[in-house]
């Protein structure tokens with residue numbers, strides 16, 4: 001992965017372990033928001049990405065590239081593939097049960113991805129330091145050990161839950177009763 005210093009963990013970064021009470025290894029991870037472009041069941045043309053965690057610290061996910069995900073004819077749009085990387089990385093940092101947003105996302109495109117391809121994604125955390133999380137993901141064609149089509153590295157920044165209410169409205173809170181914004 002070609003990456004900048006911004007997405008490279010500093011020497012003091014700590015790689016997190018599984019969270020006590022977090023999702024059990026092997027358990028499916030549901031959508032974080034029903035109308036999310038990446039994972040929402042109610043999004044008409046979204047990725048409808050489905051995911052599990054094999055170990056409580058990484059995420060494995062899949063989606064099928066559809067007609068509405070094209071850029072060049074018959075091929076996935078690069079921005080859609082970046083969105084898939086963003087989504088699976090977001091799912092992986094949520095395993096640690098603190099809200100984060102993407103600060104920077106870097107993407108390498110290695111192979112074209114035709115419509116109809118099942119893309120197998122994996123994301124993991126390389127380290128955390130203060131509010132910053134350094135994460136990585138890859139997407140493989142056709143199977144979990146298929147050829148790598150996309151790689152990504154990201155810097156995510158921890159925010160308060162009020163970030164989503166202040167900038168996006170109440171909808172996220174309605175779907176996340178585990179949080180109270182004004183306890």
Ligand SMILES: CCCCC/C=C\C/C=C\C/C=C\C/C=C\CCCC(=O)SCCNC(=O)CCNC(=O)[C@H](O)C(C)(C)COP(=O)(O)OP(=O)(O)OC[C@H]1O[C@@H](n2cnc3c(N)ncnc32)[C@H](O)[C@@H]1OP(=O)(O)O
Pocket residue numbers: 006032033038086087088089090091092094099100101102103104131132155157159164172176
């Ligand atoms: C989206 C999820 C919503 C749901 C949340 C609810 C529950 C969660 C449940 C499930 C989640 C599961 C899955 C999620 C799946 C997908 C997630 C997709 C994620 C996204 O798609 S999310 C949308 C795109 N994203 C944004 O919409 C961010 C816009 N942005 C901002 O809102 C601010 O910009 C913010 C908050 C980032 C920082 O603002 P701030 O004022 O809090 O802090 P500040 O600026 O001081 O930055 C602190 C330190 O980070 C460094 N830093 C910041 N940004 C940097 C950058 N770009 N490059 C290099 N360094 C950067 C500074 O340099 C400083 O570093 P230092 O401390 O060393 O000085």
